[in-house]
Amino acid sequence: METSFGFRTVPVEEKQGLVNRVFDRVASRYDLMNDAMSGGLHRAWKDAMVAWLGAPRRPRTVYRVIDVAGGTGDVAFRVARGIEVRGAVTVADISPEMLAVGARRDARRLRPTTPCRFVAANAEALPLEDRSHDAYTIAFGIRNVARRDVALAEAHRVLRRGGRFLCLEFSRVDVPGLAALYDAYSFRAIPAMGRAIAGDAEPYRYLVESIRTFPNPGRFAAEIERAGFGAVKVRLLSGGVAAIHSAFKL
Template sequence: MSRARVTGAEAMETSYGFSTVTGREEKQARVNEVFHRVAERYDLMNDLMSAGMHRVWKNAMVAMASPPRRADWRFVDVAGGTGDVAFRLVEASSRRATGTVLDINASMLGVGAERAAKRGLSDNLTFVEGNAEALDLPSNVFDAYTIAFGIRNVPRIDRALEEAFRVLRPGGRFLCLEFSEVDMPGLDRLYDEWSFKAIPRIGELVTRDRESYEYLVESIRRFPNQANFAAAIERAGFERVTHRNLSGGIAAIHSGWKL
Protein backbone atom coordinates (compact mmCIF):
# COMPACT_ATOMS: atom_id res chain seq x y z
CA MET A 1 0.00 0.00 0.00
CA SER A 2 1.41 3.37 -1.05
CA ARG A 3 2.13 5.89 1.65
CA ALA A 4 3.29 8.66 -0.66
CA ARG A 5 2.35 12.26 -0.02
CA VAL A 6 0.42 14.25 -2.56
CA THR A 7 2.44 17.04 -4.11
CA GLY A 8 -0.10 19.81 -3.82
CA ALA A 9 -3.05 20.79 -1.67
CA GLU A 10 -5.44 20.55 -4.63
CA ALA A 11 -4.98 16.77 -4.77
CA MET A 12 -6.55 16.40 -1.31
CA GLU A 13 -10.00 17.15 -2.77
CA THR A 14 -10.57 13.51 -3.74
CA SER A 15 -8.18 11.87 -1.29
CA TYR A 16 -9.79 10.00 1.59
CA GLY A 17 -6.76 8.56 3.32
CA PHE A 18 -5.10 6.23 0.83
CA SER A 19 -8.37 5.84 -1.08
CA THR A 20 -9.72 8.04 -3.84
CA VAL A 21 -13.34 9.19 -3.69
CA THR A 22 -15.57 10.47 -6.47
CA GLY A 23 -15.55 14.09 -5.35
CA ARG A 24 -15.45 16.59 -2.52
CA GLU A 25 -19.05 15.91 -1.46
CA GLU A 26 -18.28 12.25 -0.81
CA LYS A 27 -15.08 13.12 1.02
CA GLN A 28 -16.83 15.67 3.23
CA ALA A 29 -19.60 13.23 4.10
CA ARG A 30 -17.15 10.48 5.01
CA VAL A 31 -14.98 12.83 7.07
CA ASN A 32 -18.05 14.13 8.89
CA GLU A 33 -19.01 10.61 9.85
CA VAL A 34 -15.52 9.96 11.24
CA PHE A 35 -15.75 12.96 13.56
CA HIS A 36 -19.29 12.21 14.65
CA ARG A 37 -18.02 8.83 15.81
CA VAL A 38 -14.91 10.07 17.64
CA ALA A 39 -16.16 13.41 19.07
CA GLU A 40 -16.60 12.32 22.70
CA ARG A 41 -13.10 10.87 22.96
CA TYR A 42 -11.32 13.00 20.39
CA ASP A 43 -9.05 14.84 22.83
CA LEU A 44 -8.34 11.67 24.83
CA MET A 45 -7.26 9.95 21.63
CA ASN A 46 -5.06 12.92 20.74
CA ASP A 47 -3.28 12.38 24.07
CA LEU A 48 -2.82 8.69 23.40
CA MET A 49 -1.80 9.05 19.75
CA SER A 50 0.76 11.80 20.38
CA ALA A 51 1.88 10.71 23.87
CA GLY A 52 0.57 14.07 25.05
CA MET A 53 2.72 16.05 22.63
CA HIS A 54 -0.30 17.66 20.92
CA ARG A 55 -0.65 19.79 24.05
CA VAL A 56 2.92 21.07 23.69
CA TRP A 57 2.40 21.75 19.99
CA LYS A 58 -0.86 23.65 20.59
CA ASN A 59 0.80 25.70 23.32
CA ALA A 60 3.55 26.59 20.85
CA MET A 61 0.99 27.82 18.32
CA VAL A 62 -0.81 29.89 20.96
CA ALA A 63 2.52 31.38 22.01
CA MET A 64 3.13 32.40 18.39
CA ALA A 65 -0.34 33.98 18.26
CA SER A 66 0.58 35.90 21.42
CA PRO A 67 -2.94 37.12 22.30
CA PRO A 68 -2.77 40.58 23.91
CA ARG A 69 -4.63 41.25 27.15
CA ARG A 70 -7.34 43.39 25.64
CA ALA A 71 -11.00 42.79 24.87
CA ASP A 72 -10.90 43.97 21.25
CA TRP A 73 -8.60 41.15 20.09
CA ARG A 74 -10.69 38.69 18.10
CA PHE A 75 -9.85 35.31 16.65
CA VAL A 76 -11.54 32.53 14.73
CA ASP A 77 -10.53 28.95 15.39
CA VAL A 78 -11.62 26.76 12.48
CA ALA A 79 -12.15 23.00 12.79
CA GLY A 80 -11.78 23.58 16.52
CA GLY A 81 -15.04 22.12 17.72
CA THR A 82 -13.90 20.73 21.06
CA GLY A 83 -12.45 24.12 22.02
CA ASP A 84 -8.98 22.87 22.84
CA VAL A 85 -7.12 25.68 21.03
CA ALA A 86 -9.73 28.36 21.69
CA PHE A 87 -9.55 27.80 25.45
CA ARG A 88 -5.79 28.27 25.33
CA LEU A 89 -6.07 31.51 23.35
CA VAL A 90 -8.60 33.00 25.75
CA GLU A 91 -6.59 31.99 28.82
CA ALA A 92 -3.40 33.42 27.26
CA SER A 93 -5.18 36.78 27.00
CA SER A 94 -6.17 36.66 30.68
CA ARG A 95 -9.72 35.91 29.52
CA ARG A 96 -10.05 39.18 27.63
CA ALA A 97 -9.96 37.94 24.01
CA THR A 98 -13.11 36.79 22.24
CA GLY A 99 -13.30 34.09 19.64
CA THR A 100 -15.49 32.21 17.21
CA VAL A 101 -15.06 28.45 17.23
CA LEU A 102 -16.19 27.11 13.87
CA ASP A 103 -16.59 23.47 12.91
CA ILE A 104 -18.57 21.61 10.28
CA ASN A 105 -19.37 18.87 12.78
CA ALA A 106 -22.16 19.48 15.29
CA SER A 107 -21.02 16.64 17.55
CA MET A 108 -17.60 18.24 18.02
CA LEU A 109 -19.19 21.65 18.67
CA GLY A 110 -21.48 20.18 21.29
CA VAL A 111 -18.49 18.83 23.19
CA GLY A 112 -16.74 22.20 22.97
CA ALA A 113 -19.71 24.30 24.10
CA GLU A 114 -20.26 22.07 27.10
CA ARG A 115 -16.61 22.32 28.08
CA ALA A 116 -16.63 26.10 27.64
CA ALA A 117 -19.57 26.39 30.02
CA LYS A 118 -17.79 24.28 32.63
CA ARG A 119 -14.70 26.49 32.35
CA GLY A 120 -16.68 29.72 32.59
CA LEU A 121 -15.68 30.77 29.07
CA SER A 122 -19.10 30.94 27.42
CA ASP A 123 -18.99 34.76 27.34
CA ASN A 124 -15.68 34.68 25.47
CA LEU A 125 -16.53 32.09 22.84
CA THR A 126 -19.20 31.59 20.23
CA PHE A 127 -19.60 28.11 18.72
CA VAL A 128 -20.73 28.11 15.09
CA GLU A 129 -21.46 25.25 12.72
CA GLY A 130 -19.96 26.08 9.35
CA ASN A 131 -17.76 25.10 6.44
CA ALA A 132 -14.12 26.21 6.25
CA GLU A 133 -14.51 26.57 2.47
CA ALA A 134 -17.31 29.15 2.79
CA LEU A 135 -17.22 30.97 6.12
CA ASP A 136 -20.42 32.78 7.04
CA LEU A 137 -18.31 35.49 8.68
CA PRO A 138 -17.58 39.12 7.76
CA SER A 139 -14.45 40.15 5.91
CA ASN A 140 -11.48 41.98 7.45
CA VAL A 141 -12.50 41.36 11.06
CA PHE A 142 -10.27 38.89 12.88
CA ASP A 143 -6.82 39.46 14.32
CA ALA A 144 -5.95 35.77 14.08
CA TYR A 145 -7.18 32.69 12.25
CA THR A 146 -6.09 29.40 13.79
CA ILE A 147 -6.64 25.83 12.68
CA ALA A 148 -5.10 22.77 14.35
CA PHE A 149 -5.10 19.32 12.76
CA GLY A 150 -8.13 20.21 10.67
CA ILE A 151 -7.12 21.57 7.30
CA ARG A 152 -6.10 18.19 5.89
CA ASN A 153 -9.73 17.10 6.29
CA VAL A 154 -11.03 19.98 4.15
CA PRO A 155 -11.64 18.84 0.55
CA ARG A 156 -10.73 22.17 -1.11
CA ILE A 157 -7.82 23.44 0.93
CA ASP A 158 -7.23 26.33 -1.47
CA ARG A 159 -10.76 27.63 -0.79
CA ALA A 160 -10.22 27.36 2.98
CA LEU A 161 -6.99 29.36 2.71
CA GLU A 162 -8.70 32.02 0.59
CA GLU A 163 -11.45 32.29 3.20
CA ALA A 164 -8.86 32.61 5.96
CA PHE A 165 -7.31 35.51 4.07
CA ARG A 166 -10.71 37.16 3.56
CA VAL A 167 -11.87 37.16 7.18
CA LEU A 168 -8.56 38.40 8.61
CA ARG A 169 -8.12 42.13 9.02
CA PRO A 170 -5.06 43.77 7.41
CA GLY A 171 -2.18 42.88 9.72
CA GLY A 172 -3.93 39.70 10.84
CA ARG A 173 -2.13 36.39 11.13
CA PHE A 174 -2.89 32.89 9.86
CA LEU A 175 -1.58 30.04 12.00
CA CYS A 176 -2.01 26.39 11.08
CA LEU A 177 -0.79 23.46 13.17
CA GLU A 178 -0.76 20.26 11.14
CA PHE A 179 0.98 16.94 10.98
CA SER A 180 3.76 17.09 8.43
CA GLU A 181 6.76 15.27 6.95
CA VAL A 182 9.38 13.92 9.36
CA ASP A 183 12.83 15.25 8.50
CA MET A 184 14.89 13.39 11.11
CA PRO A 185 16.68 10.22 9.90
CA GLY A 186 15.51 7.15 11.79
CA LEU A 187 12.52 8.89 13.35
CA ASP A 188 10.52 8.43 10.15
CA ARG A 189 10.66 4.63 10.42
CA LEU A 190 9.73 4.63 14.11
CA TYR A 191 6.90 7.04 13.40
CA ASP A 192 5.54 4.80 10.64
CA GLU A 193 5.57 1.80 12.97
CA TRP A 194 3.70 3.73 15.65
CA SER A 195 1.23 5.27 13.21
CA PHE A 196 0.22 2.28 11.15
CA LYS A 197 0.37 -0.41 13.82
CA ALA A 198 -0.22 1.18 17.23
CA ILE A 199 -2.65 4.04 16.58
CA PRO A 200 -5.42 2.02 14.85
CA ARG A 201 -5.13 -0.59 17.59
CA ILE A 202 -5.45 2.09 20.30
CA GLY A 203 -8.47 3.50 18.48
CA GLU A 204 -10.03 0.06 18.44
CA LEU A 205 -9.44 -0.47 22.16
CA VAL A 206 -10.48 2.98 23.38
CA THR A 207 -13.29 3.91 20.97
CA ARG A 208 -14.11 0.57 19.34
CA ASP A 209 -13.45 2.30 16.05
CA ARG A 210 -10.35 1.15 14.21
CA GLU A 211 -11.47 2.42 10.82
CA SER A 212 -11.63 6.10 11.81
CA TYR A 213 -8.07 6.05 13.11
CA GLU A 214 -6.80 4.25 10.06
CA TYR A 215 -8.23 7.13 8.03
CA LEU A 216 -6.67 9.76 10.30
CA VAL A 217 -3.23 8.16 10.00
CA GLU A 218 -3.54 7.82 6.24
CA SER A 219 -4.73 11.41 5.84
CA ILE A 220 -1.60 12.61 7.64
CA ARG A 221 0.62 10.78 5.18
CA ARG A 222 -1.24 12.15 2.18
CA PHE A 223 -1.07 15.78 3.29
CA PRO A 224 1.40 17.99 1.37
CA ASN A 225 4.81 18.44 2.99
CA GLN A 226 6.00 21.69 4.52
CA ALA A 227 7.23 23.34 1.32
CA ASN A 228 4.19 22.43 -0.77
CA PHE A 229 1.73 23.59 1.87
CA ALA A 230 3.66 26.85 2.32
CA ALA A 231 3.31 27.44 -1.43
CA ALA A 232 -0.47 27.00 -1.14
CA ILE A 233 -0.59 29.56 1.68
CA GLU A 234 1.31 32.06 -0.48
CA ARG A 235 -1.06 31.50 -3.42
CA ALA A 236 -3.95 32.50 -1.14
CA GLY A 237 -2.35 35.93 -0.77
CA PHE A 238 -0.42 35.62 2.49
CA GLU A 239 3.01 37.18 2.91
CA ARG A 240 5.99 36.42 5.14
CA VAL A 241 5.00 32.74 5.04
CA THR A 242 7.10 30.53 7.28
CA HIS A 243 6.90 27.19 9.02
CA ARG A 244 8.36 25.83 12.23
CA ASN A 245 8.95 22.10 12.56
CA LEU A 246 8.02 20.42 15.82
CA SER A 247 9.33 17.09 17.09
CA GLY A 248 11.45 16.42 14.04
CA GLY A 249 8.75 17.40 11.58
CA ILE A 250 6.01 15.16 12.96
CA ALA A 251 4.03 18.38 13.14
CA ALA A 252 4.63 21.89 11.85
CA ILE A 253 3.22 25.33 12.55
CA HIS A 254 2.63 27.34 9.37
CA SER A 255 2.36 31.11 9.61
CA GLY A 256 1.31 33.81 7.16
CA TRP A 257 0.35 37.46 7.40
CA LYS A 258 -2.33 39.49 5.61
CA LEU A 259 -0.39 42.63 4.80
Protein backbone atom coordinates in the same frame (compact mmCIF):
# COMPACT_ATOMS: atom_id res chain seq x y z
CA MET B 1 -13.04 16.65 -9.73
CA GLU B 2 -11.49 14.22 -7.24
CA THR B 3 -9.57 14.53 -3.98
CA SER B 4 -7.95 12.24 -1.44
CA PHE B 5 -9.73 10.62 1.48
CA GLY B 6 -6.86 8.88 3.16
CA PHE B 7 -5.33 6.63 0.52
CA ARG B 8 -8.58 6.55 -1.45
CA THR B 9 -9.57 8.95 -4.21
CA VAL B 10 -13.15 10.22 -3.97
CA PRO B 11 -15.25 12.86 -5.74
CA VAL B 12 -14.58 16.20 -4.06
CA GLU B 13 -18.26 16.67 -3.24
CA GLU B 14 -18.25 13.41 -1.23
CA LYS B 15 -15.22 14.03 0.96
CA GLN B 16 -16.82 16.39 3.47
CA GLY B 17 -19.58 13.93 4.26
CA LEU B 18 -17.04 11.15 4.78
CA VAL B 19 -14.95 13.37 7.06
CA ASN B 20 -18.06 14.39 9.01
CA ARG B 21 -18.86 10.77 9.74
CA VAL B 22 -15.30 10.15 10.94
CA PHE B 23 -15.46 12.91 13.54
CA ASP B 24 -19.04 12.29 14.61
CA ARG B 25 -17.97 8.72 15.45
CA VAL B 26 -14.99 9.71 17.60
CA ALA B 27 -16.08 13.05 19.12
CA SER B 28 -16.68 11.82 22.66
CA ARG B 29 -13.18 10.30 22.89
CA TYR B 30 -11.36 12.70 20.56
CA ASP B 31 -9.29 14.53 23.17
CA LEU B 32 -8.52 11.33 25.08
CA MET B 33 -7.29 9.72 21.86
CA ASN B 34 -5.11 12.75 21.12
CA ASP B 35 -3.40 12.23 24.47
CA ALA B 36 -2.96 8.52 23.82
CA MET B 37 -1.72 8.86 20.22
CA SER B 38 0.79 11.63 20.91
CA GLY B 39 1.77 10.75 24.47
CA GLY B 40 0.41 14.17 25.43
CA LEU B 41 2.65 15.99 22.95
CA HIS B 42 -0.33 17.57 21.19
CA ARG B 43 -0.75 19.76 24.28
CA ALA B 44 2.77 21.16 23.94
CA TRP B 45 2.28 21.67 20.19
CA LYS B 46 -0.95 23.62 20.76
CA ASP B 47 0.72 25.65 23.51
CA ALA B 48 3.53 26.48 21.06
CA MET B 49 1.06 27.66 18.42
CA VAL B 50 -0.84 29.88 20.85
CA ALA B 51 2.41 31.28 22.25
CA TRP B 52 3.54 32.15 18.71
CA LEU B 53 0.22 33.91 18.16
CA GLY B 54 1.23 36.37 20.85
CA ALA B 55 -2.30 37.67 21.41
CA PRO B 56 -2.60 41.04 23.18
CA ARG B 57 -3.22 41.67 26.87
CA ARG B 58 -4.70 45.13 26.54
CA PRO B 59 -8.19 45.19 28.09
CA ARG B 60 -9.52 47.98 25.87
CA THR B 61 -8.37 46.36 22.64
CA VAL B 62 -10.93 44.68 20.41
CA TYR B 63 -9.40 41.41 19.21
CA ARG B 64 -11.32 38.66 17.45
CA VAL B 65 -10.04 35.13 16.81
CA ILE B 66 -11.61 32.42 14.68
CA ASP B 67 -10.50 28.86 15.46
CA VAL B 68 -11.53 26.61 12.60
CA ALA B 69 -12.09 22.86 12.94
CA GLY B 70 -11.69 23.36 16.67
CA GLY B 71 -14.91 21.79 17.88
CA THR B 72 -13.81 20.52 21.31
CA GLY B 73 -12.37 23.93 22.21
CA ASP B 74 -8.86 22.69 22.95
CA VAL B 75 -7.14 25.53 21.07
CA ALA B 76 -9.85 28.15 21.65
CA PHE B 77 -9.63 27.84 25.42
CA ARG B 78 -5.87 28.27 25.27
CA VAL B 79 -6.27 31.42 23.19
CA ALA B 80 -8.98 32.75 25.50
CA ARG B 81 -6.80 32.24 28.57
CA GLY B 82 -3.95 34.13 26.94
CA ILE B 83 -5.79 37.33 26.03
CA GLU B 84 -7.52 40.03 28.02
CA VAL B 85 -9.44 42.06 25.47
CA ARG B 86 -12.86 43.17 24.36
CA GLY B 87 -13.63 40.49 21.86
CA ALA B 88 -14.26 36.80 21.54
CA VAL B 89 -12.94 33.51 20.24
CA THR B 90 -15.25 31.86 17.72
CA VAL B 91 -14.97 28.10 17.31
CA ALA B 92 -16.13 26.92 13.89
CA ASP B 93 -16.54 23.22 13.17
CA ILE B 94 -18.64 21.26 10.72
CA SER B 95 -19.29 18.41 13.17
CA PRO B 96 -22.23 18.94 15.57
CA GLU B 97 -20.91 16.18 17.81
CA MET B 98 -17.51 17.87 18.18
CA LEU B 99 -19.18 21.23 18.89
CA ALA B 100 -21.35 19.63 21.55
CA VAL B 101 -18.24 18.36 23.33
CA GLY B 102 -16.70 21.83 23.16
CA ALA B 103 -19.82 23.53 24.47
CA ARG B 104 -19.94 21.17 27.45
CA ARG B 105 -16.31 21.89 28.20
CA ASP B 106 -16.94 25.62 27.86
CA ALA B 107 -19.71 25.45 30.46
CA ARG B 108 -17.17 24.10 32.96
CA ARG B 109 -14.59 26.87 32.47
CA LEU B 110 -13.94 28.87 35.63
CA ARG B 111 -14.39 32.66 35.38
CA PRO B 112 -13.46 32.98 31.69
CA THR B 113 -12.06 36.41 30.82
CA THR B 114 -12.66 36.04 27.10
CA PRO B 115 -15.85 34.36 25.85
CA CYS B 116 -15.91 31.52 23.34
CA ARG B 117 -18.81 30.87 21.00
CA PHE B 118 -19.41 27.72 19.01
CA VAL B 119 -20.66 27.85 15.43
CA ALA B 120 -21.48 25.05 12.98
CA ALA B 121 -19.60 26.04 9.83
CA ASN B 122 -17.60 24.66 6.93
CA ALA B 123 -14.02 25.95 6.61
CA GLU B 124 -14.77 26.56 2.93
CA ALA B 125 -17.72 28.91 3.65
CA LEU B 126 -17.39 30.68 7.00
CA PRO B 127 -20.42 32.73 8.14
CA LEU B 128 -18.24 35.76 8.89
CA GLU B 129 -17.91 39.19 7.36
CA ASP B 130 -14.93 40.18 5.24
CA ARG B 131 -11.95 41.55 7.18
CA SER B 132 -13.71 40.92 10.51
CA HIS B 133 -11.06 38.98 12.49
CA ASP B 134 -7.57 39.60 13.79
CA ALA B 135 -6.39 36.00 13.87
CA TYR B 136 -7.30 32.67 12.30
CA THR B 137 -6.11 29.41 13.85
CA ILE B 138 -6.62 25.84 12.72
CA ALA B 139 -5.09 22.77 14.38
CA PHE B 140 -5.10 19.35 12.73
CA GLY B 141 -8.00 20.34 10.52
CA ILE B 142 -6.75 21.71 7.23
CA ARG B 143 -5.90 18.27 5.84
CA ASN B 144 -9.54 17.20 6.30
CA VAL B 145 -11.15 19.88 4.14
CA ALA B 146 -12.27 18.90 0.66
CA ARG B 147 -10.70 21.92 -1.08
CA ARG B 148 -7.69 23.41 0.73
CA ASP B 149 -7.40 26.29 -1.71
CA VAL B 150 -10.96 27.36 -0.97
CA ALA B 151 -10.43 27.07 2.82
CA LEU B 152 -7.23 29.14 2.61
CA ALA B 153 -9.05 31.76 0.52
CA GLU B 154 -11.72 31.93 3.22
CA ALA B 155 -9.05 32.43 5.88
CA HIS B 156 -7.66 35.30 3.85
CA ARG B 157 -11.12 36.81 3.32
CA VAL B 158 -12.15 36.94 6.99
CA LEU B 159 -8.86 38.39 8.24
CA ARG B 160 -8.28 42.11 8.46
CA ARG B 161 -5.20 43.56 6.80
CA GLY B 162 -2.23 42.54 8.95
CA GLY B 163 -4.24 39.66 10.44
CA ARG B 164 -2.46 36.48 11.50
CA PHE B 165 -2.90 32.98 10.08
CA LEU B 166 -1.60 30.03 12.11
CA CYS B 167 -1.95 26.39 11.16
CA LEU B 168 -0.78 23.44 13.26
CA GLU B 169 -0.73 20.21 11.29
CA PHE B 170 1.03 16.87 11.16
CA SER B 171 4.06 16.95 8.90
CA ARG B 172 6.94 14.82 7.58
CA VAL B 173 9.45 13.32 10.00
CA ASP B 174 12.92 14.64 9.14
CA VAL B 175 15.08 12.69 11.60
CA PRO B 176 17.03 9.75 10.08
CA GLY B 177 15.75 6.43 11.40
CA LEU B 178 12.70 7.96 13.06
CA ALA B 179 10.51 7.86 9.96
CA ALA B 180 10.37 4.04 9.83
CA LEU B 181 9.51 3.82 13.53
CA TYR B 182 6.88 6.53 13.13
CA ASP B 183 5.28 4.69 10.20
CA ALA B 184 5.18 1.41 12.11
CA TYR B 185 3.63 3.12 15.12
CA SER B 186 1.11 5.04 13.02
CA PHE B 187 -0.21 2.18 10.92
CA ARG B 188 -0.17 -0.52 13.59
CA ALA B 189 -0.58 1.05 17.01
CA ILE B 190 -2.90 4.00 16.35
CA PRO B 191 -5.79 2.04 14.76
CA ALA B 192 -5.48 -0.49 17.60
CA MET B 193 -5.70 2.36 20.13
CA GLY B 194 -8.76 3.66 18.32
CA ARG B 195 -10.44 0.28 18.63
CA ALA B 196 -9.55 -0.02 22.33
CA ILE B 197 -10.26 3.56 23.46
CA ALA B 198 -12.83 4.94 21.03
CA GLY B 199 -14.36 1.61 20.04
CA ASP B 200 -13.58 2.12 16.34
CA ALA B 201 -10.32 1.62 14.45
CA GLU B 202 -11.46 2.81 11.02
CA PRO B 203 -11.54 6.58 11.71
CA TYR B 204 -7.97 6.44 12.97
CA ARG B 205 -6.84 4.44 9.98
CA TYR B 206 -8.17 7.31 7.84
CA LEU B 207 -6.45 9.92 10.03
CA VAL B 208 -3.08 8.18 9.68
CA GLU B 209 -3.50 7.92 5.92
CA SER B 210 -4.56 11.57 5.63
CA ILE B 211 -1.28 12.63 7.26
CA ARG B 212 0.70 10.76 4.59
CA THR B 213 -1.19 12.43 1.73
CA PHE B 214 -0.83 15.95 3.12
CA PRO B 215 1.82 18.10 1.34
CA ASN B 216 5.24 18.61 2.92
CA PRO B 217 5.93 21.92 4.71
CA GLY B 218 7.43 23.63 1.66
CA ARG B 219 4.54 22.73 -0.63
CA PHE B 220 1.95 23.77 1.95
CA ALA B 221 3.77 27.07 2.51
CA ALA B 222 3.50 27.67 -1.25
CA GLU B 223 -0.25 27.02 -1.08
CA ILE B 224 -0.57 29.60 1.71
CA GLU B 225 1.31 32.15 -0.39
CA ARG B 226 -0.91 31.46 -3.40
CA ALA B 227 -3.91 32.30 -1.20
CA GLY B 228 -2.50 35.83 -0.86
CA PHE B 229 -0.63 35.61 2.43
CA GLY B 230 2.88 36.91 3.03
CA ALA B 231 5.72 36.47 5.54
CA VAL B 232 5.10 32.71 5.58
CA LYS B 233 7.21 30.88 8.16
CA VAL B 234 7.36 27.26 9.30
CA ARG B 235 8.41 25.75 12.63
CA LEU B 236 8.93 22.00 12.78
CA LEU B 237 8.03 20.27 16.03
CA SER B 238 9.25 16.99 17.50
CA GLY B 239 11.53 16.08 14.63
CA GLY B 240 8.98 17.02 12.00
CA VAL B 241 6.06 15.01 13.38
CA ALA B 242 4.10 18.28 13.37
CA ALA B 243 4.61 21.78 11.99
CA ILE B 244 3.24 25.25 12.58
CA HIS B 245 2.75 27.50 9.57
CA SER B 246 2.49 31.23 10.25
CA ALA B 247 1.52 33.96 7.77
CA PHE B 248 0.03 37.44 7.61
CA LYS B 249 -2.58 39.02 5.38
CA LEU B 250 -0.72 41.82 3.61
